[in-house]
Amino acid sequence: MSGTSRFIRACRGEIHDAIPVWFMRQAGRYQPGYRRLREQYSFLEMAHSESVITEVTSRPVEELGVDAAILFSDIMIPLGPMGIDFTIEEHKGPVIARPIRTAKDLAPLRPLSAEEDLPEIFRSIERICARIDPVPLIGFTGAPFTLASYLVEGGASKYYEHTKKMMWEQPDLWRELMDRLAHTVVEHLGAQIRHGARAVQIFDSWVGALGVEDYERCVLPTMQWIFDQLRMFDVPTIYFGTGTPALLPSMKHTGASVLGIDWRIPLATVRKQLGYEVALQGNLDPMALLASWPVTSSLATHILDMMAGDARYIFNLGHGVPPGANTQHLKQLVDLVHAYPYPGS
Numbered sequence: 001m002s003g004t005s006r007f008i009r010a011c012r013g014e015i016h017d018a019i020p021v022w023f024m025r026q027a028g029r030y031q032p033g034y035r036r037l038r039e040q041y042s043f044l045e046m047a048h049s050e051s052v053i054t055e056v057t058s059r060p061v062e063e064l065g066v067d068a069a070i071l072f073s074d075i076m077i078p079l080g081p082m083g084i085d086f087t088i089e090e091h092k093g094p095v096i097a098r099p100i101r102t103a104k105d106l107a108p109l110r111p112l113s114a115e116e117d118l119p120e121i122f123r124s125i126e127r128i129c130a131r132i133d134p135v136p137l138i139g140f141t142g143a144p145f146t147l148a149s150y151l152v153e154g155g156a157s158k159y160y161e162h163t164k165k166m167m168w169e170q171p172d173l174w175r176e177l178m179d180r181l182a183h184t185v186v187e188h189l190g191a192q193i194r195h196g197a198r199a200v201q202i203f204d205s206w207v208g209a210l211g212v213e214d215y216e217r218c219v220l221p222t223m224q225w226i227f228d229q230l231r232m233f234d235v236p237t238i239y240f241g242t243g244t245p246a247l248l249p250s251m252k253h254t255g256a257s258v259l260g261i262d263w264r265i266p267l268a269t270v271r272k273q274l275g276y277e278v279a280l281q282g283n284l285d286p287m288a289l290l291a292s293w294p295v296t297s298s299l300a301t302h303i304l305d306m307m308a309g310d311a312r313y314i315f316n317l318g319h320g321v322p323p324g325a326n327t328q329h330l331k332q333l334v335d336l337v338h339a340y341p342y343p344g345s
């Protein structure tokens with residue numbers, strides 16, 4: 001069965017039987033089972049425990065009937081073994097002990113050796129793939145810009161002032177930082193694929209903070225290098241960001257096989273702008289999950305109507321599932337997408 005996943009087929013533009021659907025952050029605080037585990041362990045303890053990773057990653061496939069699992073981990077995890085000291089705080093996200101602002105801050109960072117540094121993750125991936133087969137597992141990393149934004153700012157940021165300052169004032173240091181993070185991304189994704197991940201997504205969640213010219217000069221070459229390196233693994237590659245409507249034509253030039261689109265732009269507009277060679281994934285406003293079902297279903301149906309008959313389309317949210325979402329609502333949404341008339345069915 002493993003060649004016939006409708007998610008993988010849609011990424012490749014091959015004929016499939018129904019519109020595929022999965023959700024970013026489909027494992028998380030909206031699930032009572034997840035919240036129970038979180039009462040016993042910190043997030044980072046969970047993200048390094050083979051049995052927790054396996055359970056939390058597999059559950060949404062079993063509970064919701066989604067067409068793909070995404071590894072339960074975090075974009076920060078591969079930075080630990082590189083020598084970055086950080087915590088993840090509730091409602092705040094990553095907090096970095098010593099932000100990187102100078103060449104001296106960057107020098108001590110070690111390159112990642114994925115399988116040696118994070119063996120529990122790759123053992124989990126093997127267990128997850130055996131458990132959820134024939135449903136595919138999506139591996140992921142953060143993108144260099146988004147990772148750099150945490151490393152340079154020291155945590156979440158509104159204006160990215162230190163990141164942009166480094167980009168403009170210390171272009172050599174910026175390039176060195178992007179380069180090291182790009183190697184981490186390829187090393188970590190390559191290992192995830194070798195252990196069973198059948199697609200990979202790169203989260204550039206905050207890249208929408210950049211103007212088009214800065215994106216093209218300071219980020220695009222790194223992303224092109226990454227997607228070039230990943231081509232040899234022959235799995236679909238998804239590139240996701242938020243606030244990106246102006247960047248999408250440049251993001252297409254990365255060579256990713258799928259672009260993840262947030263809720264700010266209608267998918268029909270994106271399709272018209274980018275053509276049919278790239279698959280599109282998205283883009284229901286996550287807050288629609290907190291509305292009453294008639295509202296959620298009509299907003300979702302509007303998106304499905306727009307993408308009707310599009311062979312390179314995967315339903316998802318425009319960003320992660322919010323903690324206040326309810327499981328029943330998500331399950332109804334999966335059923336709605338699967339029941340939508342599809343030409344291949």
Ligand code: CP3
Pocket residue numbers: 023024025026027028029038043070071072073074075076088089090091092093094140203205320
């Ligand atoms: O999508 C999934 O189901 C897979 C799991 C996943 C997590 N983080 C689990 C997580 C993925 C893909 C990520 C990626 C991630 N982490 C991103 C990129 C995607 C995005 O959301 O834009 C970013 C920016 C981070 C950094 C980060 N880690 C943030 C902003 C937070 C949330 C802080 C909060 O309390 O709201 C985290 C922690 C985190 N990562 C949680 C989960 C389930 C919550 C941890 C908890 O239980 O307290």
